[in-house]
Amino acid sequence: MIRTTRPPSVYSTDSDPLTYVMRPPDSETDTARRARLEGEAEAKRVSDEIDEQLRLEREKLKKSKEDVKLLLLGQAESGKSTLQKQFQLMHNPASIEQERSSWRTVVYFNIVRSIKRILDTLEAYDDIFEDSESEGDAPGTASESPSGASILHSNYAGSSQSHQSRSGSAPPATEAQKQIANLRLRLGPLVTADTGLGDRLSGGVTVSGSGKGGVYVRSGWQTRTVLGRRHGRASIDSRNAEFKSGEVIKDELVQDVARMLDASKDDIKELWDHPTVRRMIARRKLRLEEWTEFFLSDISRIAEPGYVPTVDDILHARIQTMGVAEHTFDVDLHGKSVTWHLFDVGGARGQRHSWIPYFDDANAIIFVAPISAFDQYLEEDPRTNRIDDSLQLFTQICSNPLLKKVHLVLFLNKTDVLQAKLASGLRVSKYITSYGDRPNEYEPVVAYFRAHFLNVHKKNNENKRVLYTHLTNVTDTLATQSIIANVRDSIFRGYLKSAALV
Numbered sequence: 001m002i003r004t005t006r007p008p009s010v011y012s013t014d015s016d017p018l019t020y021v022m023r024p025p026d027s028e029t030d031t032a033r034r035a036r037l038e039g040e041a042e043a044k045r046v047s048d049e050i051d052e053q054l055r056l057e058r059e060k061l062k063k064s065k066e067d068v069k070l071l072l073l074g075q076a077e078s079g080k081s082t083l084q085k086q087f088q089l090m091h092n093p094a095s096i097e098q099e100r101s102s103w104r105t106v107v108y109f110n111i112v113r114s115i116k117r118i119l120d121t122l123e124a125y126d127d128i129f130e131d132s133e134s135e136g137d138a139p140g141t142a143s144e145s146p147s148g149a150s151i152l153h154s155n156y157a158g159s160s161q162s163h164q165s166r167s168g169s170a171p172p173a174t175e176a177q178k179q180i181a182n183l184r185l186r187l188g189p190l191v192t193a194d195t196g197l198g199d200r201l202s203g204g205v206t207v208s209g210s211g212k213g214g215v216y217v218r219s220g221w222q223t224r225t226v227l228g229r230r231h232g233r234a235s236i237d238s239r240n241a242e243f244k245s246g247e248v249i250k251d252e253l254v255q256d257v258a259r260m261l262d263a264s265k266d267d268i269k270e271l272w273d274h275p276t277v278r279r280m281i282a283r284r285k286l287r288l289e290e291w292t293e294f295f296l297s298d299i300s301r302i303a304e305p306g307y308v309p310t311v312d313d314i315l316h317a318r319i320q321t322m323g324v325a326e327h328t329f330d331v332d333l334h335g336k337s338v339t340w341h342l343f344d345v346g347g348a349r350g351q352r353h354s355w356i357p358y359f360d361d362a363n364a365i366i367f368v369a370p371i372s373a374f375d376q377y378l379e380e381d382p383r384t385n386r387i388d389d390s391l392q393l394f395t396q397i398c399s400n401p402l403l404k405k406v407h408l409v410l411f412l413n414k415t416d417v418l419q420a421k422l423a424s425g426l427r428v429s430k431y432i433t434s435y436g437d438r439p440n441e442y443e444p445v446v447a448y449f450r451a452h453f454l455n456v457h458k459k460n461n462e463n464k465r466v467l468y469t470h471l472t473n474v475t476d477t478l479a480t481q482s483i484i485a486n487v488r489d490s491i492f493r494g495y496l497k498s499a500a501l502v
């Protein structure tokens with residue numbers, strides 16, 4: 001029997017048998033009763049807190065199931081991170097704005113490395129190059145790529161920077177040689193900053209088996225180059241921008257490079273415009289990446305004291321992604337906010353193993369294939385033509401059982417670079433022998449490559465899924481943003497169907 005004089009427990013009602021069993025002794029003093037009630041109240045508070053935490057966890061799990069998970073896949077240098085920046089620019093422009101100053105180190109690094117590359121190549125030619133020299137990248141044998149499982153018939157051109165062996169004694173130094181030797185001397189201190197800048201960006205981490213000399217950064221690398229950060233993070237939440245604007249890099253090395261760039265901008269211009277360099281570029285003895293041209297031809301602006309990268313500079317800056325970087329955005333869907341997780345992966349061969357854990361619950365993939373790369377070979381395996389590698393990688397993605405239901409989008413990227421290469425007279429059939437005598441023009445070249453990708457998809461499409469294809473230049477903000485809007489809507493349609501919301 002329950003005595004009505006006893007204060008009720010905070011836990012339950014009088015009729016609860018457990019309460020009855022656990023009732024306090026009849027002889028309970030006032031002090032003991034107060035202590036017991038306080039203890040019970042505290043226990044209830046802790047219990048309620050746990051219940052609330054469990055409820056929030058359940059809600060988070062339920063909500064994360066409703067989130068859209070989009071993977072950006074493709075070989076190194078295909079344009080995945082650049083595409084990610086376009087998503088960021090579209091869905092949270094403020095976060096790009098806040099990262100601007102941290103990109104200065106990358107731009108400086110790109111410039112210093114490009115100058116080093118030019119000077120090293122010139123040196124390999126004793127700083128002299130006559131127009132009569134034969135084209136150096138002519139393939140050795142007109143056979144298939146020696147890498148084995150080739151999809152295209154491609155030629156092996158070997159190292160793009162093949163050293164030209166000179167027979168006999170060196171000719172007397174020409175005026176041009178003297179000019180270049182002087183530039184080399186004056187640009188020496190700037191060039192030596194290459195390693196230091198690379199270390200700043202990578203945090204001293206070097207990656208083996210993923211190409212030679214590449215500088216890789218993990219997600220959140222910007223924190224290393226911006227003052228005022230106490231710790232790094234594994235992912236960047238673009239909804240809550242990470243970086244305080246105005247937190248200018250105070251790194252001494254970066255400041256030194258800024259001063260050296262300002263002092264040597266005329267030398268850099270002279271080197272970039274030098275007839276020997278121009279001739280070597282035209283004759284493809286000196287092959288430079290897209291960003292070299294972009295930054296060196298605008299060196300006066302970038303070398304200005306107080307330079308802060310523009311959005312266009314950020315889109316052209318090059319730094320290799322290590323592992324998988326997650327970026328989060330909130331996107332509005334019929335008035336409801338849906339969280340998008342964008343996974344930007346490292347594309348070099350040594351990085352690809354890190355993609356697999358993300359395949360399980362991915363909703364969509366944008367596969368980025370640079371179709372301008374028909375004359376290029378993998379940095380990590382100079383025997384493999386880059387278009388061939390893209391096709392092989394695309395085959396693996398299309399045929400992967402974990403990805404059977406994933407919404408698949410293909411970006412045939414770097415169309416602007418392809419156009420420029422064809423306009424300069426570069427022949428596709430020289431590198432892709434199966435191209436035969438088709439016209440060396442933009443439309444037929446694109447149609448040829450597109451047909452190969454579509455064929456790979458068709459051969460690996462048991463589920464009859466649609467492949468959405470776009471021709472892109474992801475450094476072109478206006479065009480890319482309209483494509484992103486299109487892709488986003490088609491992903492949403494699939495998402496709504498699978499979530500049974502319509």
Ligand SMILES: Nc1nc2c(ncn2[C@@H]2O[C@H](COP(=O)(O)OP(=O)(O)OP(=O)(O)O)[C@@H](O)[C@H]2O)c(=O)[nH]1
Pocket residue numbers: 074075076077078079080081082083290291315316317318319320321322345346347348413414415416417472473474475
């Ligand atoms: N001109 C031009 N440049 C591009 C295009 N797409 C990417 N780039 C440039 O190519 C370089 C490499 O692009 P990233 O986005 O870093 O390549 P990625 O696929 O992320 O490479 P990894 O991180 O190594 O896997 C950058 O300098 C970009 O600015 C394009 O369509 N046109």
Ligand SMILES: [Mg+2]
Pocket residue numbers: 080081082319320321344345346347
């Ligand atoms: Mg990247």
